[in-house]
Amino acid sequence: MVDDKQFDTLLQEKRVFRPSRDFSKQAHITSMAQYREMYEESIKRPSRFWTKVANNFHWFKKWGKVLEWSEPHAKWFVGGETNISYNCLDRHLTTWRKNKAAIIWEGEPGDSRILTYQELHREVCKFANAMRSVGIRKGDRVIIYMPQTPEAAIAMLACARIGAPHSVVFAGFSANSLRDRIDDCRAKAVLTADGGFRRGNIVPLKKNADEACKGAKSIKKMIVLRRTGNKVTMKRGRDHWYHDLMENASTDCPAARLDSEHPLYILYTSGTTGKPKGIMHTTGGYMCGTYLTSKYVFDLKDEDTYWCTADIGWVTGHSYIIYGPLLNGATSVMYEGAPNHPDPGRFWDIVEKYNINIFYTAPTAIRAFMKWGDDHPNGRDLSSLRLLGTVGEPINPEAWMWYHKVIGGERCPIVDTWWQTETGAIMITPLPGATPTKPGTATLPFFGIVPDVVTKDGVSVGPEGGGLLVVRKPWPSMLRTIWGDDARYKKQYWSDVQGCYFTGDGARRDKDGYVWIMGRVDDVINISGHRLGTMEVESALVANPDVAEAACVGIPHEIKGECIAAFVTMKGANRKNDKLEKKLKEWVVKEIGAIARPDYMRFTDALPKTRSGKIMRRLLRDIASGADQVGDTTTLEDISVLQSLQQYQDE
Ligand code: WTA
16 A cells, blocks of 8 residues: 555655766766667667667577567567577677676575586586486476575576476475465476575475475476485485486587577466466566666676575566576676574675675665664675665665665665566666666666556556556566466456556656655555565465454564564454464464564454455554554444454553
């Protein structure tokens, strides 16, 4: 929901930061005039614009039409044949980049590895052959449930090489969440590890995977990386060790010729209703979108050491640790662990150790660093940094200013990038050598993107007006559908505002045309930049045999942006009970994963509902965030429910 208080502070935000002359001079895009000219071309002559981009790549077969659009279905580079793994790797091997670092990896315990383009290519070819040797073929879905190791990147690129769509499942998700995803895409194989390191502990990934695969009929194979050395059980016939398969695998694996629209991956993300949706991305358009945004938004140069701190389990890890940077022949840093392990200076140690130039992280991390104190960054040499970025949620101006001063030393431009799992690549963003930035806004559209802020009827609202954020034209890296449910794809994204893709976000545009994202307008909660549907947490709660009914809402949280407050009605007596609360919270963690653990839990005899039986989450939100006055209650069926909830609050 658009929060009025936030709206007010953003309205008062008047500070403007222009790129320094030095930065602009060396940038790919040096001025607003250049941005405008290229933007114009990208909108007026999209075929010409995207042809130039696609020509950077190797195509086994040239495409015919650039775009075939039949709302809401897009095909880009129609009939073309290519391979994104080839374009991330092989393409660089005939250049000086052959021995350039592709991935610099830092493990949580402090171990480190560097893979050059040549080495990464070799490992990817071997692993592609290893997967083939156990029967994985083009079109088979492969789940990747691995710690953030080079092998996770190798696995993704190997899948892409043979045309087996990957679906990376965040290693923090539970066995149940993993099973849902396996079943939904009917995956043939799971790639996992004995364990992963997280804050010094071992996450039992193989054990979770075993549990998830119980009864999962589609799963034929499991490949297990040895990472932590803890004991696991291997199921004969189904399970193979990664290192065993790699031992005899050939290094010769020509990349498959794939149609431009061949599915590259499925990534699950939360929506308002039901189970997570499998967002499907394809090959050619995604390649162009991630390549171009990486180049221009991060002003990526061959000399740069670039670090995106995301997890590969989320879209940011896909597009901006792996595909976008490697398509550019860049050096991408990958870190396995937590930002505060062994101490809150870990990120800054990494910046110092590798002389990071470009640093891309989430507002939630920035707020945590602010809380941990300036001593940590101040005690490290951060002078290598030249550009900073954020993604995942609105950044509050206070956190923006801190990032600018304490991390950026007031010299680094900040790119606040708005996009979604569905959009595949960055959509609204400053270009660091051109765009004057203001704390709290993602500013202007990227090339080829036509966003608008509209009323429910699709009418553009004028300057300073608020409304729904939509995109008016198809773009190359857009999702193609929801895996296995095209009807849901249409309904979810293409039915709210006629003729437009609806993002689910509310936004406002200021007099300079800058877009200020106000947050979700639906029941999606953004916790630490990760999306969760209230429905998912509610379904998890009511799956507990003692729970009668549950309603969850997102409420503001100092560090996480939002956190979950759960209102629960138990079967039988509803006594406030700490033990019960703990038990139910653990239950949610087991059902979904630790990110879904409710911060607050209230037990109640009844939930506030409308006459038609809809839970009034708006009122619950007011109660949970401790507002003195709750909003409009005219549609509430039984006012006494509210009174007892408020009373409970005062207890
Ligand atoms: C929010 C993450 C404000 C937004 C790449 C969007 C943002 C959702 C920003 C997508 C930003 C992302 N400013 N809000 N710069 N970036 N969001 O799919 O609500 O995990 O719809 O993709 O995060 O989250 P997702």
